[in-house]
Amino acid sequence: MKIKNILYLIIITTIVFSCKSKQQIVKVQPENKLLSELIKKVQTAEPKFTTANISKMSADITLNGRSFNVNANCKIKKDSAIHISIVPFGFEMFKLEINKDSILAFDKMNKKLYATDFKFFENKFGVGIDFNNLQALISNQYFNIGNDDLQLENTSFKKNENTELQIDYASDKMLQTNVINELNRIVKIDFISKKNNYKMQTLYTEFIQMDSQLFPQKINLLATSGQKEFKCAFNISKVVFNNNLTFSNQDKSRFTRADINQFFNK
Numbered sequence: 001m002k003i004k005n006i007l008y009l010i011i012i013t014t015i016v017f018s019c020k021s022k023q024q025i026v027k028v029q030p031e032n033k034l035l036s037e038l039i040k041k042v043q044t045a046e047p048k049f050t051t052a053n054i055s056k057m058s059a060d061i062t063l064n065g066r067s068f069n070v071n072a073n074c075k076i077k078k079d080s081a082i083h084i085s086i087v088p089f090g091f092e093m094f095k096l097e098i099n100k101d102s103i104l105a106f107d108k109m110n111k112k113l114y115a116t117d118f119k120f121f122e123n124k125f126g127v128g129i130d131f132n133n134l135q136a137l138i139s140n141q142y143f144n145i146g147n148d149d150l151q152l153e154n155t156s157f158k159k160n161e162n163t164e165l166q167i168d169y170a171s172d173k174m175l176q177t178n179v180i181n182e183l184n185r186i187v188k189i190d191f192i193s194k195k196n197n198y199k200m201q202t203l204y205t206e207f208i209q210m211d212s213q214l215f216p217q218k219i220n221l222l223a224t225s226g227q228k229e230f231k232c233a234f235n236i237s238k239v240v241f242n243n244n245l246t247f248s249n250q251d252k253s254r255f256t257r258a259d260i261n262q263f264f265n266k
Helices: 003-045 119-125 131-139 262-264
Strands: 049-062 066-077 081-086 094-100 104-105 113-114 155-159 164-168 172-180 186-191 198-210 213-225 230-241 256-258
Touching: 003 155, 003 164, 003 172, 066 131, 081 131, 094 131, 104 262, 113 262, 198 230, 256 262
Parallel strands: 113 256
Antiparallel strands: 049 066, 049 230, 066 081, 081 094, 094 104, 104 113, 155 164, 164 172, 172 186, 186 198, 198 213, 213 230
16 A cells, blocks of 8 residues: 555656646747747848948947947958047047957047957946947947857847837846837847946947938947946948958957056046
């Protein structure tokens, strides 16, 4: 009888846990499927390219209370390099060369080179951003900050108070919110640090057909950390995709190396 009782107990326990597992599968799978389908729609609608040449762009920049407007251009070689040039009077005054593992900022007016990598942003602002994240942010593409795998873990979706679709992602360091419009395009991304008071918001507006892609004419970025604030409003008027681009690296020997913290404390 004891053996039978034990067998009955094992059978009953197995049935109970099996039922619970089935209930969890039924409850979780549809939500994950809908989330996966939504992310796929966003990725299908986003710009796709091997190269992008943003040749006509202006930037309204506010840093530590100082504001200025400059003309700029940006070249992107997908998954390889991003070069940004500041050309206020028709000549290049400042250049950023961003690669997978390095960031080089050339101040041509003062002949200074500020060299760092993506760990700088994590150490200074608590933002674990990498090259792929930055590339996606500039290109209005979907990403999860600090995670290139786009796993559904720690990701959810809902409709916000404005009945807009919202995809939320939580890493161990950041909370990220993506707002999606009716064309399945990202129109806003919010980042909030779990470690400090750093916040960043990016807005994408005025989507028009540029070359072969639907692309936002305006990209507004606002970053705050305590009392410090950085604003940048990009106004884009011309982008050409998938053409042959030349990426010329600056001669580092002509510049004096300086501490990147000095640049942000100006």
